[in-house]
Amino acid sequence: MTEAFQPNLDFSAAETVDAREAFVVDLEGYEGPLHVLLALARTQKVDLLKLSITTLAEQYLAFVHEARRRNFSLAADYLVMASWLAYLKSRLLLPRAEKGRGDEVPAEEMAAALAFRLQKLEAMRRASEALQARPQLKRDVFTRGDPEATVIVPSDRIDASLYDLMSAYVTQRRREQARHYNPTQRVEAYPLGDARDWLRDILPRLADWTPLERVAPEADGHGPSQASYLASTLSASLELVKEGAMAVRQDAAFAELWLKRQGTGLPLELTP
Amino acid sequence: MTDLRFAPDETEIERRVEALLFAAAGPLSAAEMARRLPEGADIGQALAGLRARYEGRGVELECVADRWRFRTSPDLSFLMTEEREEPRRLSKAALETLAIIAYHQPVTRAEIESVRGVSISRGTLDLLLEMGFVRLRGRRRSPGRPVTYATADRFLEHFGLASVHDLPGVADMRAAGLLDLSLPTGFEVPDPSRGIHEDEDPIEDADAPEFAQDFIGT
């Protein structure tokens, strides 16, 4: 139908989905500008140290240009590399200034440094291939499948790394946080002094035996819990009992507690 | 490296039988080996060859119930039984305890337990002490004067640290991917290089011979 079919640009988000890196795109298997440069450099088929940096710069700029033409959003570091290479190329092409300005590294040195970086990356690529090619345990070579029943355990080695230590620590701290981290847990107690005042206030009305629950203030969901209101009220009432202002009664263990004022303790005229 | 050559010779068959028996998780029958060898391979001959080859060595070829296996020579069994040494693998509990001591030192047993959320079994601390990873450091000047623990030289040696200052910190944990952004605020790792605490007394009991070293290091 339409010829504007997207060319086979085989890209995918880089291996992980970290928010910070989500927009790093893996361009046809390249991980970053340096990897692209290395691939381009290989096409020159020369010793990486004899590389023509100007040619490389042109190739890279063309690559970036092409990617943008296809409306492909390049990660910023590709563009930074592009502008740096454009700058380097222009300096390389300029007639060599006599001595240059003191604060600038000669362009040739910068080019050599780039070639060195590429050579180094290339060496590491080869190294990782060489490692992969080695006989690997449980892939190519195998140790004894059935060690003796009385196994000899290498004993002068302790199997714990700093990483293990760190993860053990973090795991526990997480568990600890999970145990302790509870923003609603703040316990607020009903102060005993308040309970005493409250009791003295309502004491005149306690002419008859009244259950503790009805005497204690009611929790409103914000302040102290109902349990705390009950506990403090009970404690305060016991103080009043001691003073002779009040009587407390319980018919059986765990049964309801009843409170009543002690007639003699208070002047009657206070009763409304 | 595929098995393309035709009719591997006797030596090659013997090599293959040797490798198969060595790597197998249990004794193998001739039929089981034949399945992995070129057709027509003379397994009987290979086994006879191997048997002769290992005769009198430290390892011998043995046939039990029509299955074959290598085993160490019976006369050397004393070598094996002798060393039933405690495997020096740190249990999870030991590693976790060690981690807390490392990061929170000097730390009391109760403090370790409060981070772990479970009580420490006696054996765990003893093992760490015995291994030389942990030492008694002092006594906290608080009710009960509990003993405090700290890491010992062997710990630093084992983990290749010059001093406790070099323990990886929060940033490193994050860099190693252990911590993510969702961690509750206020997660802090104490700086293990905090100096000697004023709220601590040296251990004066004779039960701590390591004590003399304590203040020599950092």
Next chain:
Amino acid sequence: MTDLRFAPDETEIERRVEALLFAAAGPLSAAEMARRLPEGADIGQALAGLRARYEGRGVELECVADRWRFRTSPDLSFLMTEEREEPRRLSKAALETLAIIAYHQPVTRAEIESVRGVSISRGTLDLLLEMGFVRLRGRRRSPGRPVTYATADRFLEHFGLASVHDLPGVADMRAAGLLDLSLPTGFEVPDPSRGIHEDEDPIEDADAPEFAQDFIGT
């Protein structure tokens, strides 16, 4: 049957070393074997004898991470279909990171990133750490005291290397200056706010000798 005879001869020592290595659950160091052999036993000679004896057989003697083990010959890997474990596949990025750590150790995260020209994505380093191929080694004595990474024994065991000096091509790379981490000046993309001559922090000298020490441990 106990070890009562005096001065077992060379053949006997070789037999015993053979049996020990054969029965062991993992690679054994010379010191570990010495503990189970009569005093003065020449383990080096026994190992050399065994190595020659098993040369070209289906099972061979190998030195990994300064320890010894028997293993099947690599050219017979095709036989081991049943024993083979599907290895955890390392991404290209992870392998390259592993190579950089192996060849440049001890190396900081920033240095790894500077070699690759991209930041290490989450999951790469922690995977290597978790697999036990890589370990945190210490801290660089430079501003910020960054953590350094190095390979762990399991790395050497997995790839069958006696030590990091046996990494493929390491000597040539070092001779060519390719393992130098202090890049020639001037590669950094110009940043007007910063003098281009600003050198990298010097890398702790005597990097290489420290490799060896790491494995000595008590």
